[in-house]
Amino acid sequence: MAAPSVPDIKEIQRYRQAAIxxxxxxYLIVAVMLFYAISPFYWMLNSSLQFEKDVVSVPPNxxxxxxxxxxxxxxxxxxxxxxxxxxxxxxxxxxxxxxxxVLPSMWNSFVVAFGVTIINVILGCLxxxxxxxxxxxxxxxxxxIVLASRIVPEVSLIVPFYLMIRxxxxxxxxxxxxxxxxxxxxxxxxFVLVAYFETVPxxxxxxxxxxxxxxxxTLWRVILPLSTxxxxxxxxxxxxxxxxxxxFPLVLTQTMNTRPIxxxxxxxxxxxxxxxxxxxxxxxxxxxxxxxxxxxxxRYFVRGLTAGAVKG
Amino acid sequence: xxxxxxxxxxxxxxxxxxxxWFARRTQTEGGIAMFFVGPALLLMVLLNIYPILHSFYxxxxxxxxxxxxxxxxxxxxxxxxxxxxxxxYNAFINTIVFVVVSVIAVALLGLxxxxxxxxxxxxxxxxxxxxxxxxxxxxxxxxxxxxxxxxHSDYGLLNGLLVALGxxxxxxxxxxxxxxxxxxxxxxxxxxEVPLATVLxxxxxxxxxxxxxxxxxxxxxxxxxRFWHITLPALKLAFLLVxxxxxxxxxxxxxxxxxxxxxxxxxxxALVSWYTYVETFRNLQFGSGASISYVIAIAxxxxxxxxxxxxxxxxxx
Numbered sequence: 001m002a003a004p005s006v007p008d009i010k011e012i013q014r015y016r017q018a019a020i021x022x023x024x025x026x027y028l029i030v031a032v033m034l035f036y037a038i039s040p041f042y043w044m045l046n047s048s049l050q051f052e053k054d055v056v057s058v059p060p061n062x063x064x065x066x067x068x069x070x071x072x073x074x075x076x077x078x079x080x081x082x083x084x085x086x087x088x089x090x091x092x093x094x095x096x097x098x099x100x101x102v103l104p105s106m107w108n109s110f111v112v113a114f115g116v117t118i119i120n121v122i123l124g125c126l127x128x129x130x131x132x133x134x135x136x137x138x139x140x141x142x143x144x145i146v147l148a149s150r151i152v153p154e155v156s157l158i159v160p161f162y163l164m165i166r167x168x169x170x171x172x173x174x175x176x177x178x179x180x181x182x183x184x185x186x187x188x189x190x191f192v193l194v195a196y197f198e199t200v201p202x203x204x205x206x207x208x209x210x211x212x213x214x215x216x217x218t219l220w221r222v223i224l225p226l227s228t229x230x231x232x233x234x235x236x237x238x239x240x241x242x243x244x245x246x247x248f249p250l251v252l253t254q255t256m257n258t259r260p261i262x263x264x265x266x267x268x269x270x271x272x273x274x275x276x277x278x279x280x281x282x283x284x285x286x287x288x289x290x291x292x293x294x295x296x297x298x299r300y301f302v303r304g305l306t307a308g309a310v311k312g
Numbered sequence: 313x314x315x316x317x318x319x320x321x322x323x324x325x326x327x328x329x330x331x332x333w334f335a336r337r338t339q340t341e342g343g344i345a346m347f348f349v350g351p352a353l354l355l356m357v358l359l360n361i362y363p364i365l366h367s368f369y370x371x372x373x374x375x376x377x378x379x380x381x382x383x384x385x386x387x388x389x390x391x392x393x394x395x396x397x398x399x400x401y402n403a404f405i406n407t408i409v410f411v412v413v414s415v416i417a418v419a420l421l422g423l424x425x426x427x428x429x430x431x432x433x434x435x436x437x438x439x440x441x442x443x444x445x446x447x448x449x450x451x452x453x454x455x456x457x458x459x460x461x462x463x464h465s466d467y468g469l470l471n472g473l474l475v476a477l478g479x480x481x482x483x484x485x486x487x488x489x490x491x492x493x494x495x496x497x498x499x500x501x502x503x504x505e506v507p508l509a510t511v512l513x514x515x516x517x518x519x520x521x522x523x524x525x526x527x528x529x530x531x532x533x534x535x536x537x538r539f540w541h542i543t544l545p546a547l548k549l550a551f552l553l554v555x556x557x558x559x560x561x562x563x564x565x566x567x568x569x570x571x572x573x574x575x576x577x578x579x580x581x582a583l584v585s586w587y588t589y590v591e592t593f594r595n596l597q598f599g600s601g602a603s604i605s606y607v608i609a610i611a612x613x614x615x616x617x618x619x620x621x622x623x624x625x626x627x628x629x
């Protein structure tokens with residue numbers, strides 16, 4: 001667009017001012033977004049690093065007045081309660097500090113989530129290739145049935161699952177939890193992978209086929225190496241979904257042999273024996289691995305999800 | 313003709329036994345597809361479809377754990393019973409409010425956030441997006457714990473902050489206030505779900521070719537027209553995903569209720585999933601619990617179909 005005449009100075013200035021105001025407004029919005037997303041974490045971390053008497057002060061301490069790593073020591077090493085107990089008891093009205101097995105249950109969460117991730121990513125890649133690249137009868141409807149099966153609330157699947165897992169003798173085992181978690185995240189993994197596989201150009205695959213690759217080899221050597229973002233995205237989704245699961249392990253685990261961190265966390269929230277500092281420390285332990293994973297792999301998400309959000 | 317292990321055009325085989333079966337199965341693309349799709353489908357059938365059918369079976373019987381050996385068939389009596397109950401009606405209304413407010417909030421905030429992020433320079437965005445995404449990674453149990461502590465009526469951040477800012481002059485109750493409790497739940501839910509919506513919108517925004525905007529500018533289309541005619545249509549599919557996904561999981565919301573309010577105060581935050589849980593595990597009425605979740609599932613399904621019908625037109629893409 002060619003300017004019909006030389007624009008006058010005032011107009012340029014007004015345009016510049018508008019641009020600056022726009023920038024400032026934009027950064028304000030972004031600042032509010034960041035505050036909204038991050039401040040609850042900050043608050044949990046802040047409370048977990050304080051002494052119990054500081055945690056229950058009014059007005060609240062915006063930063064720890066005295067740094068205390070004892071809460072973490074306590075929940076991890078199961079040390080007896082520290083000397084400030086007598087004082088705190090009066091302040092907050094609790095009777096005892098619960099100590100729980102935080103590290104073993106984090107390990108349990110990790111083993112189960114990792115197992116489910118391996119299984120679902122492998123099954124998901126195979127199935128997604130079938131859905132994205134092969135023709136078979138009833139493909140569309142099968143795909144939708146797989147996706148739609150997630151609609152039934154978990155609460156109603158608990159009882160059949162409990163009976164099934166008990167029947168298989170898998171109660172309170174890692175395998176029992178893995179079996180229960182697989183169908184929860186498999187449809188999502190398939191969905192993300194199918195959308196991405198469909199964006200891999202057909203020509204590349206045809207070339208590989210002409211060169212003598214069979215279907216498995218094409219998937220393994222051509223499609224998968226090109227699909228890292230989607231595989232990582234699906235893997236992280238599956239891992240997080242499994243790590244975050246609560247209702248299933250609440251019913252399907254009985255001892256510390258398998259109880260995941262999400263269920264162990266309950267010990268710290270129980271109404272009659274709350275230590276707020278320790279409750280927050282346990283909360284930190286529960287979120288540290290998922291948050292680290294999300295931060296580590298987020299750069300893949302935008303590309304991994306693009307196919308799903310743009311092309312379906 | 314294609315073969316799973318050898319190249320195209322291998323001869324049909326007459327071999328008997330497993331090898332022959334395998335060879336015959338892999339003569340057609342449909343046969344090959346079963347080797348790829350089969351394992352996942354088999355697991356989904358065993359681990360999802362079967363429990364769903366089993367739970368339907370349970371829902372048309374009386375299953376009371378207090379009397380474990382008498383499970384008479386009662387047809388749809390369980391369904392009629394809870395549909396007529398006032399507790400369910402209350403939970404139903406609560407759920408509708410929860411779902412509608414949550415879905416609108418998630419979609420709107422996600423849209424605003426993503427538009428803002430899209431305006432940022434790529435360098436800044438690379439730092440902001442991961443931080444925005446963090447709440448999404450948090451388990452709902454921890455999410456509940458975080459917000460329970462923030463809402464705490466004696467020592468919470470929310471009260472402390474509002475008093476410090478002069479919005480309120482003395483500490484308030486949040487979770488135990490029947491008028492506020494449901495919205496405190498909504499807030500905790502929205503906080504966790506906005507990040508994924510933001511990323512989905514953002515990916516769609518970034519895929520819009522810059523040429524479209526340049527062309528529109530040449531045609532003298534103003535910012536609002538560019539937004540309505542270029543940006544929004546490009547976000548259609550992302551909207552569909554966000555709406556369907558958020559609706560499904562908001563209807564199923566359970567962990568948050570369990571940690572934050574246990575349905576209280578009174579029954580102000582009893583959502584249908586919580587009602588199902590109470591019926592199943594506290595009243596030990598498995599049959600009636602299963603029947604409720606069927607109705608929830610069907611309602612969710614109809615909702616999802618509705619979204620797809622309204623938003624998704626394959627011929628446009």
